[in-house]
Amino acid sequence: MSTQDNKLFSVTGTHKINPDLSETDADSVTTTRFPCQQCGALLTFKIGSDSLQCHYCGHENEIIRTEQNIVENDLHTALLALDNTRPVINDEQTVQCSHCAATFKLGPGVHADSCSYCGTPVVLGTGHLCSLLPQALLPFSVSAKQARQQYRQWLGSLWFAPGELKQFARDDAALNGVYIPYWTYDSDTETSFSGLRGDVYYVRQSVVVVENGRRVRRNVSVPKIRWTPVSGRTTRHFDDVLIGATKTLPRQLTDWLGPWGLADLIPYQEEYLSGFQSEVYQVDLDEGFDTARHIMDGIIRADVRYRIGGDQQQIQRLQTSHRHTTFKHILLPLWTAAYRYRGKTYRFVINGRTGKTKGERPYSIVKISLAVILGLAVTIALMFVAEQSGMVQTIHY
Numbered sequence: 315m316s317t318q319d320n321k322l323f324s325v326t327g328t329h330k331i332n333p334d335l336s337e338t339d340a341d342s343v344t345t346t347r348f349p350c351q352q353c354g355a356l357l358t359f360k361i362g363s364d365s366l367q368c369h370y371c372g373h374e375n376e377i378i379r380t381e382q383n384i385v386e387n388d389l390h391t392a393l394l395a396l397d398n399t400r401p402v403i404n405d406e407q408t409v410q411c412s413h414c415a416a417t418f419k420l421g422p423g424v425h426a427d428s429c430s431y432c433g434t435p436v437v438l439g440t441g442h443l444c445s446l447l448p449q450a451l452l453p454f455s456v457s458a459k460q461a462r463q464q465y466r467q468w469l470g471s472l473w474f475a476p477g478e479l480k481q482f483a484r485d486d487a488a489l490n491g492v493y494i495p496y497w498t499y500d501s502d503t504e505t506s507f508s509g510l511r512g513d514v515y516y517v518r519q520s521v522v523v524v525e526n527g528r529r530v531r532r533n534v535s536v537p538k539i540r541w542t543p544v545s546g547r548t549t550r551h552f553d554d555v556l557i558g559a560t561k562t563l564p565r566q567l568t569d570w571l572g573p574w575g576l577a578d579l580i581p582y583q584e585e586y587l588s589g590f591q592s593e594v595y596q597v598d599l600d601e602g603f604d605t606a607r608h609i610m611d612g613i614i615r616a617d618v619r620y621r622i623g624g625d626q627q628q629i630q631r632l633q634t635s636h637r638h639t640t641f642k643h644i645l646l647p648l649w650t651a652a653y654r655y656r657g658k659t660y661r662f663v664i665n666g667r668t669g670k671t672k673g674e675r676p677y678s679i680v681k682i683s684l685a686v687i688l689g690l691a692v693t694i695a696l697m698f699v700a701e702q703s704g705m706v707q708t709i710h711y
Contacts, residue, residue: 348588351375358589361454366585377585384450384581386500386640393600396445446599450579451493451645453586454666458489461649461664465489468662468671491666493592493645494568495559497602498576501552501639503610505632507618508545512626515540544622552610557602559595559643563650563663570672571665574646582645592645599641607636 348357348366352373357366365374456464516535523532554576558568580586597605614634619627647666652659662673 348375348585356588359453359586361457364453366588377583380581380583382581384579384642386642387449389499389599389603389639389641392446392641396599446595446643448495448582448645449643451582451586452574452576452579452647452667454491454590454647456647456649456664456666456669458491458649460669461489461666464664464669464671465651465662465673468673489649489651489664491590492648492650493587493590494563494648495593495595496644496646497557497559497595497597497599497606498554498642498644499552499557499603499606499639500554500641501606501610502549502637503552503614503634504547504549504637505614505618505634506545506547507621507629507633508543508631509618509622510541510628510630511544511622511624512539512541512628514538514625539626541628542624546621548614548617548621550610550614550617552606552613554642555606555609557597557605557609559597559602560593561596562593563648563661567661567663567672568648571648571663571668571670574665574667576644579644587645590647595643603639603641610634 349355350357350368350371350373353368353371355368355370357368357375359365359377360367360374363374364377364379366377367374514537516537518533519536520531520533522529524530556572556574556576558565560568595602611632611634615629615632618629618632622629649664649666650661652661654660660673662671664671
């Protein structure tokens with residue numbers, strides 16, 4: 315691996331993967347501080363900028379972006395290296411605030427948050443929590459105010475929601491800005507396949523139909539399928555298949571928030587985390603690739619059906635090989651919050667780049683039942699009108 319690739323790894327195992335970090339204490343916890351150049355207070359990232367801002371005097375410190383490239387890392391090499399590291403246990407961590415000296419705990423797997431007592435931002439190094447370090451991130455560009463407005467619009471668009479929901483889902487609920495870990499995977503695939511191609515053709519057949527209450531014989535075209543054996547190969551390059559590496563939020567919430575615009579990724583710097591929460595990955599690298607491969611398989615099956623052609627396809631055999639498989643470990647920004655309705659908690663998330671919103675929600679059984687009844691009534695009425703006008707015919711073969 316190159317020197318740039320080596321910077322991806324921490325030294326959590328007895329086998330030190332990164333020789334540049336060989337002097338680092340694997341059990342130490344490094345706290346990063348970002349003091350204001352004017353008054354000395356601690357700074358937080360200013361959303362939509364490349365600056366840290368002081369909430370006391372208003373001064374801004376410019377973030378000097380690193381010139382380090384965002385590289386693709388060989389998956390096979392990384393998995394071999396990880397086999398030689400000891401497992402990381404993401405227990406709660408007790409840290410001391412550098413501003414008020416209070417001690418408090420960060421949740422399992424959390425490495426950026428704020429002091430529970432004075433709100434001072436705390437950013438820890440991730441080397442003691444995980445074996446693979448973040449390489450890149452997308453900074454927040456949607457403010458808390460904008461996110462709350464998106465939430466209100468989403469809430470107002472819900473169909474079949476209980477009428478009193480808005481008084482339970484208060485729009486002044488606290489929003490949490492959090493960076494969620496993701497994996498991206500690239501892979502060159504080659505797939506050999508065999509199956510059957512089905513081509514539809516028609517034959518003329520005499521049938522008896524009922525028209526205006528009378529039985530009449532008509533000649534109609536009846537579809538048939540001609541099946542032909544087919545085999546071949548197909549290739550596809552997958553770029554940045556995105557897999558969430560968190561277990562804090564359900565996958566159906568985080569996966570729905572794309573697209574993210576990964577072309578705008580910037581190299582990882584802790585300054586962008588100041589003032590937000592951030593998690594380390596809870597889905598391991600190999601587990602993430604298993605999920606990515608399942609997504610790739612679905613796309614490959616669609617490719618194979620296209621290659622088989624015809625009107626219908628039957629796939630009998632698929633065999634896919636992966637080459638030049640690489641990955642990146644990145645952080646993406648979300649606004650998260652929750653509301654309670656009738657004793658149950660519902661969560662929602664907002665894309666910190668686009669404002670796209672997705673959430674869990676309750677349904678009104680009364681509204682759904684009324685809609686079903688109304689739909690059945692309309693259907694019955696339409697069928698009655700059609701039958702009276704002679705539009706419904708009975709066909710007898």
